[in-house]
Amino acid sequence: MLTLVKKMLAGDSVALSRLMSQIENHSKDSLAIMAEVQKHCGRTHCIGVTGPPGAGKSTLVNQLIVQWRKLGKKVGVVAIDPSSPFSGGAVLGDRIRMQEHAGDEGVFIRSLGSRGSQGGLSRSTREVVKLYDAFGMDICLVETVGVGQTELDIMGIADTTLVILTPESGDTIQTMKAGVLEIADLFVVNKCDRPGAELMQKSLIQMLEMGVSSDWTVPITLTNAIKGEGLGEVLKGIQDHRQSTQNNPLKIAEKKATLKDEFQEIVITSLKEKVKAWASQHDEKFQDVDQANPYLMAQDYLKEDL
Numbered sequence: 001m002l003t004l005v006k007k008m009l010a011g012d013s014v015a016l017s018r019l020m021s022q023i024e025n026h027s028k029d030s031l032a033i034m035a036e037v038q039k040h041c042g043r044t045h046c047i048g049v050t051g052p053p054g055a056g057k058s059t060l061v062n063q064l065i066v067q068w069r070k071l072g073k074k075v076g077v078v079a080i081d082p083s084s085p086f087s088g089g090a091v092l093g094d095r096i097r098m099q100e101h102a103g104d105e106g107v108f109i110r111s112l113g114s115r116g117s118q119g120g121l122s123r124s125t126r127e128v129v130k131l132y133d134a135f136g137m138d139i140c141l142v143e144t145v146g147v148g149q150t151e152l153d154i155m156g157i158a159d160t161t162l163v164i165l166t167p168e169s170g171d172t173i174q175t176m177k178a179g180v181l182e183i184a185d186l187f188v189v190n191k192c193d194r195p196g197a198e199l200m201q202k203s204l205i206q207m208l209e210m211g212v213s214s215d216w217t218v219p220i221t222l223t224n225a226i227k228g229e230g231l232g233e234v235l236k237g238i239q240d241h242r243q244s245t246q247n248n249p250l251k252i253a254e255k256k257a258t259l260k261d262e263f264q265e266i267v268i269t270s271l272k273e274k275v276k277a278w279a280s281q282h283d284e285k286f287q288d289v290d291q292a293n294p295y296l297m298a299q300d301y302l303k304e305d306l
C-alpha cells in the first residue's frame with residue numbers, strides 16, 4: 001500500500017486514482033496512507049467553488065483550468081455530488097481529449113458522492129485535496145452545490161472560496177446564512193449577460209458592508225462564464241487573496257485550530273471503530289439484559305485501554 005503512495009508521488013496517476021478510492025471507502029489503510037501523504041503536502045492552493053445549482057460553477061471552473069494550464073499550472077478538481085458529468089463541459093472536454101494524446105497529467109478530475117455522513121464527506125474531500133497536493137497539483141478546485149451547512153464545512157478546507165451567484169439569486173441571498181458571508185473570499189455574479197447583474201452586485205455590496213471588517217476586501221466580479229468575460233478579474237482576485245492571506249497570523253491560527261480538529265476527528269473515528277469491535281466481540285457481557293451495566297463495563301474498558 002505504501003508502494004502505491006510511492007508510485008503516486010512519482011507521478012503515477014493510476015496510483016493517485018486508486019489511493020482516492022481507498023480514502024473514499026475508508027479502507028483500513030487510510031491512516032497509514034494519509035500519514036505518509038501529509039509529509040508531502042503544503043504547496044497547493046485549494047480553491048472552493050460553491051453556489052446554487054446551475055449558477056455556472058463548472059463552466060467557470062473549466063475556463064479557469066484552461067487559463068491555469070496556459071500558465072503551466074497543474075490542476076486537480078474535486079466535484080462533490082456533481083449533478084452533471086464534469087467532463088461534459090465543452091472546453092474541458094476538448095482539453096482532456098488533447099491531454100490524453102499528449103500524456104499530459106496536468107488536469108485530474110475526481111467526483112465524490114455524499115455517501116455516508118456529512119462529516120465523512122468533508123474528511124474525504126480534505127484527504128483527496130491532500131492527495132492532489134502531494135501529487136504536485138499547483139491548484140486544487142473543489143466544486144460543491146448549494147450554500148448549506150455541508151457546503152460551509154467543505155469550503156472550510158479551501159484557502160480561497162468563491163461563491164458563484166447569478167442575477168436571479170435574490171432568494172439565495174435572502175436565505176444565505178451569515179456563514180456564507182464569512183466563507184466567501186470572492187463573490188462572482190455569473191450570467192451577467194442577463195438583466196439584474198448590477199443590481200445583484202449592489203445587494204452584495206450592501207450585505208458585505210454590514211458584516212465585520214477585515215483586512216481583505218471581498219471583490220464582487222461580474223462574469224459571463226461561457227464567453228470568459230470577467231475571467232481575468234476572477235483570476236486576479238484569487239491570486240490577490242492568496243497573497244494577502246499567506247503568512248497572515250490569523251490564517252496561521254486558523255490552520256492550527258484545523259490541525260487540532262483533524263487530529264481529534266482521526267482519533268475519535270479510529271476509537272469508535274475499536275470500541276464497536278470490542279462490543280461485538282464481547283456479546284456475552286450484554287446477554288443478561290437486566291444485569292448488564294454499561295457504565296461499569298465502560299469504566300473497566302477505559303481502565304484497560306488507557
Ligand SMILES: Nc1nc2c(ncn2[C@@H]2O[C@H](COP(=O)(O)OP(=O)(O)OP(=O)(O)O)[C@@H](O)[C@H]2O)c(=O)[nH]1
Nearest residue numbers: 053054055056057058059083145190191224225226
Ligand atoms: N447565459 C449564460 N449561461 C451560462 C453562463 N455560465 C454558464 N451558463 C449556462 O448555465 C448552465 C449551467 O452551467 P454549469 O456550469 O453546469 O452550472 P453549475 O453551477 O456547475 O451547475 P451544477 O453543478 O449542476 O449546480 C449551462 O447550460 C451553462 O451553459 C453565463 O455566463 N451566461
Ligand SMILES: [Mg+2]
Nearest residue numbers: 057058082083
Ligand atoms: Mg457543476
